[in-house]
Amino acid sequence: MREKKEICVFVSSPGDVSTERDIVEDVVQRINKTLGDELMVFVKVKRWEDIPPCAGSVQETINSHVGPYDIFLGIMWERFGSPTSNAESGTQEELKSAYESWKSNGSVAEILFYFRENTSVPRNADAAEQLLKVIRFREELSSKLKYTLYHEPIDFERLVRDDLEHIVRKLLNKTTVPKSINVENTDIEKVEQVWDAIGVASSFKPNNHVEKQTFYRARIQTTSGYIAGKEGVDELKSNFILISKDPIRPFDIQIGETRSLRQAGNPTAIPDLTILDLGSVKSMYPFLQVEGYRWIRMVLAELTTDQKILDFIYENDTDPQVRSITAKNPSASSDLQQKECKFCQDRFRFLRDLRSGSDKTFIIANDFPYGPYFHYIAFPAQPIHAWQDLELPDIYDMNHTIWRFLKREQKAGKWLPAPAGVFIGLNSSIRHLVMGTRTRTSAGASITHVHKQIWGMAPGSVNLGNHLDELCRRIEVKGGYLNAYLQFLRREQMVIHEDDHVVLYVPYGQISIHELQIMVKKPGITHYLALSEEEITSLSIAETIAVKLLDALGIHSFNQVMITLPFDRVSTYFSLILCFVTREVDLAVSELNHLFVVDKYPEETRELLVPIKGSIIKQVVESAAGIAIS
Ligand SMILES: [Zn+2]
Ligand SMILES: [Zn+2]
Structure with a gap:
């Protein structure tokens, strides 16, 4: 039997909040009862009440007997406490040491602090002095940590229960992360400096202890507007937008709070024409x-x-x-x-055929390259005209054939030495038709046969990969920037599927509805040809899962964009990322710009996928046993 993991909560407070201290004990006992077996966890509370009296000062005794703990839980109301030999109060001293541990990735993983709002006038000068100290302490704290205000102990109970449950789940998830990709001893000051200096377009900051949050979404009030209120009278209403920067691309992303509530924000709203027989x-x-x-x-x-x-x-x-x-x-x-379908016609496909031998995937050159330095198209020999009809062997065969073909072309010296990476643009079979309301959309792919476009930009071209490479180089975090991002995604439960080689996740910066991404885990994989056989297999599995998940969400139309570097570029921490930029919804601003206005929060994608992902992943992963590794 598996052993229960122990998580320790240390409660720190002056003596005037004993009710709250008891509430913490109760809440923890309830968590153990309700979640203990399910999550295989035992939460333990440490309080000074339970520490045996010792020689020396009271505070020294507490300090030496507390031992390591995971969660610091501080409470304050009217009293600040009395000075110790090291600080103005015991609670302040305890918080200081917790903060040091937290900042340096010590045992303290979370710090919670609650202030009970004071509504009464202090009875005397001493009480007033104590209250003033509490207020000063709170103000000082606000620059370093997030704290919570509450009115009554009953409110405290609710807050603590929610916070502790959330953190316990979070910590349990965290412990499953392999050690090699932990971001530890991050010099946050340095990260900030670099950040400020280069102004990189990413709001993801590894280990940002100041905000206790590593991804920023700034909520900003915009111009107010009048909307219909009660009894048909228009009322002035504030509008808010959430602005974030894409963690991996040089894009601004905006989510309008009101916009995100629109019904039309969901895909598959197709006009009903069944009345016409x-x-x-x-x-x-x-x-x-x-x-x-x-x-x-x-x-x-x-x-x-x-x-x-x-x-x-x-x-x-x-x-x-x-x-x-x-x-x-x-x-x-x-x-x-x-x-x-041209791709179904033998005359068309055999005239252009660039394959070697009996590959099941055809490769042809694009007859009219519209910009890329090289431009090929890969498509399955079978008549498959919708992405959701593809199974793992089809996708695997396509990916693998592309890899072998490009290797051969490169070896044969078909191109200049260093084309700027390989992008894979994946066209969907469903076309674009905008009739005022949204319908089935895609930018009018002229060929419905499923295919991937493979293009490399002329040597020296700048692409999305360069931007990501810049982030990986400038943000010096142990394990690399992308590892830090990945760890953050895991903690936020944005990871959908993961194996030894790749991770499929909901990105924190989505530039289209329900965008999904796949990241290659091994750092230094800068382009498609740097992938190993196993990585191509893993990538194909994750890709098949992504296509099926998007299908389940009602999305059949997307562009696949692979973020890579030029073939000759070496980058220690860069990793190839495959983005599924969906085309199902009306984007207010196109991807030609740097600003994207989207309808949904990434968390919504995560929540929608929770009930459906299990069976889809299982089905695809099981089918992996059947694919032929050549
Ligand atoms: Zn066809
Ligand atoms: Zn969370």
Whole structure:
């Protein structure tokens, strides 16, 4: 049987809050009863009441008998306490030593401090003096730590219960992190200096003890507006936006508090056209077959979910463009999709075929590279026209074939020595149609056949990878910046799936709804060709999980962006990151800009994935046993 992990809470306070001190004891006993077995944890309270009397000063006795603990819990009301040999009061001295331990990654993992709000006038000069000291202490504290105010002991009970439960869960999660990626002895001052000096565009700060929070989301009041209030009278209402900076990309991200409440912020709001049956479409069609009504036929071809209507339009419409739209409709039959799909046609694919031998994934050069220095397209030989129809072996085969192909091209000296990395742009099969309300969207991929675009920028080009590399170089944290970020994500339970090589997570900076990312764990993996066989396998598993999770969230349309460095660049702490930038929702500002306005908080993605991820991960991971490692 597994042993219960012990977590120790030290309660520090002057003598006037004995009710609260007893409440802590009660709360902890309840946590042990309700969560002890589930979480395999035993929480222990240390209080000076339980420390045996000893020779020497009372405070020295307490100091020497406290021993190590995990959580410091301080309480103050009207009394500050009496001076000790080292500080103005015992509580102050205890907090000081806890703070030192916490700052230097010692045993103290969390510091909680509660102040009971004082509502009465002090009875005498001594009481007034004590209260003044409490207030000064609180003011001093506010620059270093977050504290909580409460009114009555009953409020205290609720606060302490929530805080302790949260921290206990958090600490348990933390202990599962392997030692090698712990960020310890971080020199926070240094990080801050570097930060200020270069003004890096990331609000993630490793181990920021000042704010007790490593990711910043600044909540800012913006201009107020009038909205409908009671009895139809418009009322002036404050608006708030939350601004954060992407931890890995040079982007600003804004979440409007009101905007995030919108119903339309959710994907899969497709207009219902089921009222139109084949019969009515057939009788309408002769009247629609004129130039002026072409747009109505296009909308119908785009939106109907009826396979028979699509077949009818394909067979009867005189306009080739309308016909081709039906074949790209996600509801089209596989036959219809194949008829209009270039990648399904043998003449097309074999003319351009760059594969060696019998790979199941085709690789061709893009006929019209629109900017990249090299530009290839990889697609499965099978007629697969929707990402959610891909299974692990398909994705694995695609990734692996791309890797082998690029290695070969590089060896053969097909390119200049150092193209700026490899990006993989992944096109979705579902098209873009904006009709005022959101529909199924994607930036009009002209080919519905699932494919990955592989492009490398000309040597010397600047890309997202350079920015991330800069962060990794400038922010000197033990284990590297990305490791620190990863550890933070684990602590916040943003990690969805993890194995020895990769981590799939909800990023703290999402530039589109439900964006997911995969990070390669080994530091120094700067580009796609630096991946090992095992890493490609792990990446493919995580990618398949991501595609299926997004499918479950109603998202079938996304761009995959791989953040990498040029082939010749060495970087100790950089790691390749694969981003799933979803295209399901109306982004107010496009990714061409540096500002993204999004509808959701990353935590919402996390919460939505909690109930569904287990079975999806299980299914994909189990299917991994079947893939052929070549
Ligand atoms: Zn096809
Ligand atoms: Zn938390």
